[in-house]
Amino acid sequence: MDRIEGKHDPSRRGRETMIAVPNTLNELRLHMAHTTRTRIFQAIAALGLLISTVTAQANSLEAVNVSQGAENSQVVKITLSEALAAMPPYFATTNPHRIVLDFANVDNAMGRRSETVDAGVVHGYNVVHAADRTRVVVDLNGPATYSLRKDKNILLIALHGARVAPGAAQPAHFASADAGTTFNIRDVAFRRGKNGEGRIEVNLSDPGVGIDIKQKGAAIQLDFLNTTLPQALQRRLDVSEFATPAQTVETFAQGKATRMIVKPKGKWDYVAYQTGRNFILEVTSLEGVTGQAADKKKYDGEKLSLDFQNVDVRSVLKVIADFTGKNIVAADSVTGNVTIRLKDVPWDQALDVVLRAKGLDKRMNGNVIWVEQSDALTKKEEEEKRARQSSEELEPLLTRNYKLNYVRADDAMTIISGGSRSANNVDNAPTCSPSSEGLKLQNASSGANTSGGATISNQRGAVETKANNRVLSIRGAASYDLTSNTLIITDIADRHAKVEEVLKGIDLPSRQVMIEARIVLADDSFGRTLGARLGVQTGGTISGNRIGIGTGNSSSPAAINGVTTTSTPSYNVDLPANILSYSNSASSLGFTLFSAAAETLLSLELQALEQDNRGKILSNPKVITTNLKPAVILQGRQIPYQTISQSGTQTTFKDALLCLLVAPQVLNNDDIIMDVEVQKDAQGENTSAGPAINVKRVLTQVRVKNGETAVLGGIFEQTQRNDTSKVPLLGDIPVLGSLFRNNSKADEKSEMLIFLTPRILQ
Incomplete structure (x- = not known):
């Protein structure tokens, strides 16, 4: 195997480098394989070390x-x-x-x-x-x-999960306590909420305070576990003047805990939640309210409980979105952590609590809820409003005619222009009077202004009472023609769509109501009277001694057969029977003793009367009218009488009428509210100034269900009298004293009842 060695070159400067070159191709292959295996082993070892490190750090269920x-x-x-x-x-x-x-x-x-x-x-x-x-x-x-x-x-x-006996207090563990830790109650305050609820706010030293809540009788009991309460906060607050369901709030130390007793009144409910160190208990009224409270926001979402400790607010929003199935979209500015505890709170209220804790606000559009910082959201809405206004100023105006079927065109123009339609015209309202002015129809003489109407534009007029409620834009105008009952609108296309929506809701047939009244007058009277007359007369022309008997009445003394006198009868005791109501005279029975020698006539006359009277008068007026339109029906007579003045004798009339005046309002649940006046007059006794008029009248407002009968009112009158007239001393003699006294007894009853039955005509 050849080896190539590199040698040092003295002419080169720097570090010496020695390169070993394989002598053969096989050695080169072996060297490359060894290097590759080494690198693979190093990579696997590093990956295994990384996996083991990650595995050691992760937690698992x-x-x-x-x-x-x-x-x-x-x-x-x-x-x-x-x-x-x-x-x-x-x-x-x-x-x-x-x-x-x-x-x-x-x-x-x-x-x-x-x-x-x-x-x-x-x-x-x-x-x-x-x-x-x-x-x-x-x-x-x-x-x-x-x-x-x-x-x-x-x-x-x-x-x-065991059931609790009725009436027993069931504790709700609002928050669990950390064992072995003692906390402090920093402050206890009471405030009245925007919707009239009582808010008890407790400032805690730590969010981890354990809290138990239970209803004990008619009170709410809260226990703050493992807490100390400063002496200054151990007190009883009387909060009845805040006009909330809560009346008193008492806070005191109870062993190792702090106990709070809240006593409300009436029908109530409560909700508790915690944001950070602030615990809040809200006591709300369940009783019906009217006025501004009826329009205030109420939460009706499904209830849930939440307990988050220093959790990202986006995670909390996601939990609420999962619970409700709604889409909650949060802006990029929604950041930060929140600590919150809620126990059985409607989800929409829970969302508001979370948003309020972080200075956020929301806007709902269908199934989507947009969440953003309150100030940013307000600024964005203002910018969108300005953009819409700028766009409206450049759009072309369109004129359209809207033919109305049920509502009057002038009333529709009033609503479109931001006003409110009034059903009653006070100046032309009907009254219970037979005069022409009292019965003139509402707007009967409106023909003077039935064409064209009044143009409503940028000017401030009597019709444009609420500019914020205008359906028209700033450039929009409205007019009407009563002849064809047409509303004429000039505005941009977007506002025409809103006008159509409003007209669709108000151009509806008015419901008609038949009102039936029944006026019942009943009287029941009983009377009894007993009297006597005793007298001596002289100068009669009659022979012999006689005894006579005869009958008569109180206006004509008893006549004695065969006895005539030359002088007017004179009674030494004159106590005749009194004349009762509904009677002209009393029956009489007379006795006469005559002595011819003394030319003396002794007369005795006894009078007695008993009455029992019963009567009933039923009046049944009916009238049909349209919803919110007053109607009147009357019947009676005008009683003439004469008066004397410097210009001579004149004939004047007094009215004695039966009248029903009603103005109904049909509600969405078919209940009917009625302003009612019922009048029933009758002629009374005659006086020197003319005949007296007995007046019976009721004026009221009543709410009745469709087809049901209401008793508007009634008058019951009873008169009892027991009168005695007598001769002193002689009238007190037993038996014979009846000849020297007069007894009269009377018992009179009268009653009036007024019934009203409204029926909606389908």
Whole structure:
């Protein structure tokens, strides 16, 4: 084998280089093979070292076991290959009942993804691995309370599914406490929320404070475990003046914990959540509210529970998106971590809590929720608004005619221009009066302005009352023609589409209502009276002694057969029977004793009357009208009477009417709100100034279901009298005293009832 050696050249400067050159081709091949094997072995060794290093650093899920615990409980044991640095984020759902845990940077080394166990409250579990996260879903057979505890590489979930006796307090473990650690309560404050709820805010020294919540009777009891409470915060707050359901908040030390008792009133519910070190309890009212509270935001999403400790806010948003099935898109500016605890909170409220904790806001468009910083989102909307306005200023104007079928064109123009349509014209409203002005129809003389209408443009007029509600653009204009009931709109194409949408919602047939009233007048009276007359007369022309008897009435004394006198009868005792209602006179019975020798006539007259009267008057007016349009129907008479003045004798009239005046409003649930006036007049007694009018009237507003009858009101009147007139001393004599006294007894009852029945005409 030839060898070629290199020799040193004295003429070259620098380091000496010796090159060994193989003498044969075989040696060259052997040298190259050896070098290649060496490099491959080195690469494999480096790759193995890298894999072993990565494997040593990664954590993996090794087992999930379900076992029976104490007191009818189940324990889910999750075992990992390495110890957990912190409690994994988790949340719970109620429909279906589940507990979901997310393990970051954990692989699934179990070899299976799901298992059904049906052990007590636990139905089974599922394990899903995606990217660098493993999710464990524990399916439950029903509602259960739970608590979590970690011990190195083991995570334990204790579940209690036993039913609680009615009325017993069931504690909710809002947050588990870290064993062996003592925390502090820094502050307790109460505020009234924007929607009228009571907000109790507790500032904690650490986010890991364990909290138990339970309803105890009519109060809410909170226990902050392993905490100390400063003496200044041990107090009872009276918060009743804040106009929230919460009335008192009492905080005091209870052993190694801090206890808080919140006492609300009425029907209420509560929700608890925690962001960082701030724990918040909101107490909301469940009773019906009116006015501004009716328009305030309410959360109605499915409830869930969340517990995240220093987790990326994007991960929290992803959990909510997975729970709701909605698409949540976050802007690049959405960054940072969040610590939050929520217990049985509607998901839409949970989303708002997360966004508020990081200064974010959202906009919903269909099934997509866009999340961004609040100020950036507001700025972007303002820029879009300015861009739309600039575009509207350059678009060409189009004029279109809209023929309306049901709504008046002038009313439609009022709405399109930002005003509100009023159903009643106060100046022309009908009244319970037979005069022409009282019965004139609303807008009956509107012919003076039925063509053309009033053009509404940039000018501020009586119609344009709310510029912010205008459907038209700044350049838009509206007019109308009542003859053809046509609305004329000039505006850009985009605003014409909005006008069509508004007209589609208001150009609907008005519903008609028939209102039937029944006015019942009933009276019942009973009276009894007894009187006597006793007198002596002289100068009669009659022979012999006689005894006579006769009958008569109170206006004509009893006549005695065969007895005539030349003088007017005179009674020494004149106590006749009183005239009762509905009677002209009382019956009388007279006795006469005459002595011819003494020319004396002794007269005795007894009068008695008993009355029993019953009466009933039923009035049944009916009227049909359109929704929100007042209507009146009346019947009666005008009673004439004469008055004397300097110009002579004049005839004047007084009205005695039966009238029904009603203005109905039909609601979406077919309930009817009515402004009602019912009047029932009758002629009373005559006086020197003319006849009196007995007036019965009711004016009210009532809400009635379709076809049902409501009693608007009634008047019951009862008069009882027991009168006695007598001669002193003589009238008190037993038996004979009846000749010297008058007794009168009366009992009168009258009642009026008014019924109202509305029926919607289909």
